[in-house]
Amino acid sequence: MSLPVPTTEAPPVGVVGLGQLGGSLAAALVGAGREVRGWDVDPAAREAAAARGVRVTRELAGVVVLAVPLPATAAALDGLDVDPAATVTDVGSVKEPVLASVGAALGGRFVGGHPMAGTERSGHAATDPGLFRGARWALCLEPGTDLRRWLRAAEVALDAGAEVVPVTAAEHDAAVAAVSHVPHLLAAALAAAAGEAGPLALSLAAGSFRDGTRVIGSDPAFVTAMVEGNAGPTAAALDRVLVQLGRPWPELVAAGHAVRTAPGGGRAVRVPLERAALLALGRAGGTVTRRLAAFVEGRVPEA
Amino acid sequence: MSLPVPTTEAPPVGVVGLGQLGGSLAAALVGAGREVRGWDVDPAAREAAAARGVRVTRELAGVVVLAVPLPATAAALDGLDVDPAATVTDVGSVKEPVLASVGAALGGRFVGGHPMAGTERSGHAATDPGLFRGARWALCLEPGTDLRRWLRAAEVALDAGAEVVPVTAAEHDAAVAAVSHVPHLLAAALAAAAGEAGPLALSLAAGSFRDGTRVIGSDPAFVTAMVEGNAGPTAAALDRVLVQLGRPWPELVAAGHAVRTAPGGGRAVRVPLERAALLALGRAGGTVTRRLAAFVEGRVPEA
Structure with missing residues (x-):
């Protein structure tokens, strides 16, 4: 696993929202030796976090992580006392709308994020310090993003056991439309059509x-908020699936099989601390696995 | 589990093709105390079956089960010495084409079947005597099907641990198009479109x-043969999925979620040994779980 080497003393991490994602992140970071503070509107979630070593x-x-439901993100800091110098990041499943709300308010202090982890369960009772181990964690590098703050957010993801994927918000939203939001719609359509076909x-x-x-067993309110929050890219990705469904079946089956069974793995790379180089790594399917002083280490799929 | 009570002495079972499905069936039936004979063109498959108590x-x-790949079904009995009074059944994933070939040749002696079991693995090394435990096993009751032969085939499925679903070949092919063949096409289109979206x-x-x-990780030749062997019903079922995909997303998500999370279970029923009553059971989503002298026991979903 990745063992990041802090370049200077790691700042404290503040986790807002201690449900499945926030609670798991806080627990993972405590386990990695980070100083973790946290808050949740629910006293039971605060108590559970305190029992795992989080200072409530x-x-x-330091780095403040917004781990609240997507619609609550914009107001997540209301009533909290946050250091004006803090870097703020989030874990929401869509990035352009968050960039337009929280990002517009916080400017260069905001780094949008999205760990590709989580299960059908939710709430602090579903906390698992290993939730992010080996998961991909998208982190947005916009033209206005402060690279030092991006690296601080990346250290948090690496400390939780994830690999970091540098992306723009637009690239992220298009990618997750194809691999997450459209699968939810296909699952819904498949189930609904089978229901119409009848009990047999x-x-x-x-x-x-x-x-x-x-x-599609997931909470329908959550699924609807997700696909409607990313409506444009999801509609475009769905159109691309419909085009595939119009191909001759032997071709379609062969093409889908080839993607599904493509070998994994990859080779190690070093990438300088520059926006363009980091985004190129992400576009190539690569990840950052370790932060060092003048560059990051990562891996990319074999060509 | 179902414990069928034989009404007269159970006839021997002959299994043609001792790969994953045939080998597993033969092993399950040996375990249930049935006399099992078997044949396979592959000497290694014959040896493995013999080691499990099958008389090669x-x-x-008695009841002869064709458990060969779908394209080989029509010629599966070539070179074998089969009692002209034997009941013949099969395990193919599409039923109308088999009815049109094998069924046309054998007339009322043929009972089309399809166990809803099997994994991505294949061959005799994938044999598992528990493969059919709790699985649904569709058995075709056409207007010309001899009900006594149908019940003999049903006893074989019950003895293997399955629940029997009485269907016509046309009903079967429409149903599996919706719940099995279309899912393969959707999986292929989802993977192919994501592949086009790129490495990120x-x-x-x-x-x-x-x-x-x-x-869609399954063998593409197998998947293609399956969807093309059931092209009409699969195209119709795919059209119904496309209609669902045109609904407003909140409606679509709610409808799919409701089907996916519908409660299971069911209530016990007794069904007389009549074609119409048995087919009505199947259409209601019910199954035969036990054969008795004058009726079958089964269960249907709660209304």
Whole structure:
């Protein structure tokens, strides 16, 4: 796993929202030796975090992570005492709307983020310090992003066990539309059409139906907020799926099989601390696995 | 589990093709105390079956189960010495084409079947005597099907641990188009479109993409034969999915979620040994769980 070497003393981390994502992040960071403060509107979530070594307080500084539901992100800092020099990041599943609200308010202090982790469960009872281990964590590098603050946010993700994917908000939203938001819509359509086909069809449903519809077992309010919060890229990605469905079936099956069974792995790379180089790494499917003083280490898929 | 009570002495079972499905069935039936004979063109498959208590021979009688790949079904009995009074059934994933070939040749002696079981693995090394435990096993009751032969085939499925779903071949093919063949096409289109979206999208792919594309990891030749062998119903079922995808997303998400999370379970029923009553059970999403002398026991979903 990645073992980042801090270049200067690591700042404290403040986690706002101690549910599944925030609680798991706080617990992981405590385990990694970081100083972690946190707050949640729910006293039970605060108590659970305190029991895991989180200092429960409204006074936050260093890197402040907004881990609240997407619609609550813009107002997440209301009533908290946050150091005006703090770097603020988030974990929301869509990035352009958050950039337009929180990012517009905080300017260069905001770094949008999205860990590709989480399960159908939610709330502080679903906390798991290992939730981010080996997961990808997208971090937005906009033209106005302060690179030093981006690296501070990256250290938090690396300390939680994730690999960091440098992206722009627009690139992120297009990518997750294709690999996360459209799968939710396909699962919904598959389940709804089978429901219309009737009880006999549902009674013959086996593995391929279960796998293909699993994700629509999630809370419909959450799924709807996610796809509607990323409506443009999701509609475009859905159109690309519909084009695929119009291909001759043997071609379609072969193309899908080739993507699904492509070998994983990759080779190690060193990338200088520059926006363009980091974004190129992300576009190549690469990740940052370790931060060093003058560059980051990472890996990219084999060509 | 179902413990069928044989009404008269159970006839021997002959299994043609001792790969994953045939080998598993033969092993399950040996475990259930049935006399099992079997044949496979591959000597290694014959040896593995013999080691599990199957009598390896070309002389088959009683209920003969064709467990060969779909394109090989029509010629599966070539070179074998089969009792002219034997009931013949199969395990193919599409039923109308098999009815038109094998069924046309054998007339009322043929009972089309399809166990909703099997994994991405194949061959005799993937044999698992528990493969059919709790699985649904569709058995075709056409207007010309001899009900006594249908019940003999049903006993074989029940003895393997499955629940039997009485269907017509046309009903079966429409149902599996909706819950199995279309999911394969959706998985292929999702994977192919994500591949076109590029390495960044694939690098952010997580649980919803993995689940939604899992089934297209199967052998593309097998998948293509399956969807093309059931082209009409699959195209119709795909059209119904496309209609769903045109609904407003909040509606679509709610409808899909409701089907995916519908409660299971059901109530016990007794069904007389009549074609119409058995088919009505299947259409209601019900299954036969036990054969008795004058009726079958089963269960149907709660209304």
